[in-house]
Amino acid sequence: MSDVSQAPASPSVSDLVSEHASLDRIVLRTNPDVQGTNMDGETVLLDLSTGRYYTLNRVGSVIWEHCTGDKTISDIQMILCDRFDVAPERALDDLVTLVNQLNQEGLLQQERR
Amino acid sequence: MPVADQPKTEYFFSMYGTAVRYTTSSSLLAVPVEELLRHFRRNSLGESVPLTLCFQAVQDRAEIPPILSPAARHLCSGTGVPAGGRPEDELPYTVSQDRGRLIVDFHDAGMFVIDRAQGSAEGYLIKPQRMPASLIEYLFHLVLIELLRSRGLYTVHATALKKNGLGILIPGNSGRGKTTSFISLLRSGYQYLSDDHPLFRDAGDYVELLPFPIKINVTEDTIAFFPELRDAPDHLLHPRFPKRAFYAEEVYPTSIGACCRPALVLFPQVVDAPRSHLEPLPKSRAMELLLPQALLVYDAEVARREFQVLAKLVQQVECYRLHFGRDILDLPKLITPLLERTK
Numbered sequence: 457m458s459d460v461s462q463a464p465a466s467p468s469v470s471d472l473v474s475e476h477a478s479l480d481r482i483v484l485r486t487n488p489d490v491q492g493t494n495m496d497g498e499t500v501l502l503d504l505s506t507g508r509y510y511t512l513n514r515v516g517s518v519i520w521e522h523c524t525g526d527k528t529i530s531d532i533q534m535i536l537c538d539r540f541d542v543a544p545e546r547a548l549d550d551l552v553t554l555v556n557q558l559n560q561e562g563l564l565q566q567e568r569r
Numbered sequence: 570m571p572v573a574d575q576p577k578t579e580y581f582f583s584m585y586g587t588a589v590r591y592t593t594s595s596s597l598l599a600v601p602v603e604e605l606l607r608h609f610r611r612n613s614l615g616e617s618v619p620l621t622l623c624f625q626a627v628q629d630r631a632e633i634p635p636i637l638s639p640a641a642r643h644l645c646s647g648t649g650v651p652a653g654g655r656p657e658d659e660l661p662y663t664v665s666q667d668r669g670r671l672i673v674d675f676h677d678a679g680m681f682v683i684d685r686a687q688g689s690a691e692g693y694l695i696k697p698q699r700m701p702a703s704l705i706e707y708l709f710h711l712v713l714i715e716l717l718r719s720r721g722l723y724t725v726h727a728t729a730l731k732k733n734g735l736g737i738l739i740p741g742n743s744g745r746g747k748t749t750s751f752i753s754l755l756r757s758g759y760q761y762l763s764d765d766h767p768l769f770r771d772a773g774d775y776v777e778l779l780p781f782p783i784k785i786n787v788t789e790d791t792i793a794f795f796p797e798l799r800d801a802p803d804h805l806l807h808p809r810f811p812k813r814a815f816y817a818e819e820v821y822p823t824s825i826g827a828c829c830r831p832a833l834v835l836f837p838q839v840v841d842a843p844r845s846h847l848e849p850l851p852k853s854r855a856m857e858l859l860l861p862q863a864l865l866v867y868d869a870e871v872a873r874r875e876f877q878v879l880a881k882l883v884q885q886v887e888c889y890r891l892h893f894g895r896d897i898l899d900l901p902k903l904i905t906p907l908l909e910r911t912k
Contacts, residue, residue, distance in 0.1 A: 491873050493880035495852035500860075502876050507645075507866035511853050 485525035485565045516554050523564060582609040585779055587720045588619035595626040597697045601705040608782050620716045624692040633680050633693040641667035671867055681712050685719040718871050722768050723878060725863040729762035729778060730754050731826030735908055736778040737833045740862040746837040746893040749791050750900055757901035760826030761817040776882040778831040784814040794897050832911040835891040842894040845903055855888035887911055
């Protein structure tokens, strides 16, 4: 994720996933205060509550597209494996890293089922 | 000089279906606004509900009536460069939200209360007799644009031209070659839409570019590139602190273009090279570059709509980085064939 806003990013990133079992129980949903637009596979996001904006690359855009409140982290991991032909471990690493960043910026909401 | 004790005068304007009524008792606050909106003047207003702006001249900050309530919420503050780009022109500002109103405090320069729901704004300018006209224009424009946003008319910090029915936008901050590239195209027969802040709106199938013609402000450095400006008599190239200014139609064989569909967006960047060249930009990168030239998020719903219209605009145009070299007068040879290809 590239943050193109002027404000400095917060320094700390907390781990989202501490145990493997939680992957099937955490569903992700985009914050309704965030407006996004997909452009040639990349996504530009505007946080309406802060005025900050961000750009997601192609992998990030697929993750964002599926944060609809009905898919777990495991579901999205499988989608990434299918779409980009990557190993499950690598897909999970990328997914968790981005989800942590999006959470930290307040762009994403997560719920346990 | 009396600045506050005259009767109030009303001025009427119509901007693409949006009526604007401006009231002030100070000629100091009337003349710059009439100049800014000279292409939109009307003798009366139709039946549509107008946006209403009322500016007053005061001589001391203590004359401004109490505006902020205890419920006011600080949104942002900083320093802007409203009138020309010289560091001493920077104005500190504070923006607050207060019971649905936007309060913009320019401290020693004045204070503005913008009520988007009511479509109205009040402004108090402190000692306007000491302000350059360009600063008064800037402050009025800032307030007007915030009101126009709520009526679906948006702006972008850009120059804009039209040729063969197609629009070109050249966004960017000062010093990037925006006005120089604009004049190079203008002198070759492109029609004039705006030197600094064209309007745009969602026209359904596409985003429409709307003229906002004003005097063209130029620095001495820009003037030096163009022989017709270097040789222009003083009555055409007016002194206008801190730059100079001219009317496009008085110097070039051009006219004000009509509303059109934009086809190209060029992001200029001056390079030390003999020839200019173009670099295609991905849409997402173009959107990143355009957002800071356009969007201010004070009202979430208005910003959401504006973001959607900006995204639609970027989707419908071709976007390039213009690496602007020393062949300034030859720029039309690079741009015109590109514009023709977009048809």
